[in-house]
Amino acid sequence: MRPSGRQMNELRPVSIETGVSIHAEGSCLIRCGNTHVLCAATLEERVPPWVKGSGLGWVTAEYGMLPRATNTRMRREAKTAQSGRTQEIQRLIGRSLRAVVDRSALGERQITVDCDVLQADGGTRCASITGGWVALRLAVEKLMKSGDVKSNPVVDHVAAVSCGIHGGRVVLDLDYVEDSEAGTDANFVMTGSLGLVELQGSAEGATFSRDEFGRMTDLAESGVTELVAAQKAAL
Secondary structure: OOOOOOOOOOOOOEEEEEOOOOOOOEEEEEEEOOEEEEEEEEEEOOOOOOOOOOOOOEEEEEEEEOOOOOOOOOOOOOHHHOOHHHHHHHHHHHHHHHOOEOHHHHOOOEEEEEEEEEEOOOOHHHHHHHHHHHHHHHHHHHHHHHOOOOOOOEOOOEEEEEEEEEOOEEEEOOOHHHHHHOOEEEEEEEEOOOOEEEEEEEEOOOOOOHHHHHHHHHHHHHHHHHHHHHHHHHO
16 A cells, blocks of 8 residues: 555646736636645746747746745745756756747747645646646737637647655655655656657666556546646636
């Protein structure tokens, strides 16, 4: 039995509440078990200098954890002094969201998705990607309703889930207890059509076989399918 009592192929309870910010063009609060992330999308009629004049839009992300998101207080990060982990995660979120956006259909405007971890229990980057897509889609819907874009720039869903080997067993959606003890930990980012966007995986205590990797991939596909269903239900 897993520490949480879940089955090997069972996600933590997932909920996505939309419209939690009255100011953002798109927002949601995603809860994956005890991991809670606030995602807010901001639309701006400008693009970075390296995109200007190309006719293409840009989607980027910022990520952060509140000081008491974990069991001990962390120092609040300034943008000029972000940890390597923070920078790596927010770049991952941005890449994942751009993978399902037709930037030419978006036009020369930028959408920034802020992902703030209110409470962490493992899988914060995966929850940020899954919830970030919902916030992005809501912002794009406003563009479509106003007639500022002619076709939907968001061409597919994108969601992310972790898999790993804990206690010698391949499991889906690791919480903090499992993640801290896992022999192998991997994050799968996939589209709604189950195309792989990005895979981050490493052996922490022992190597893993091709067969185990295949079983993790199968679990990730089933998990992403459930997360996409939750995204659809939220919208």
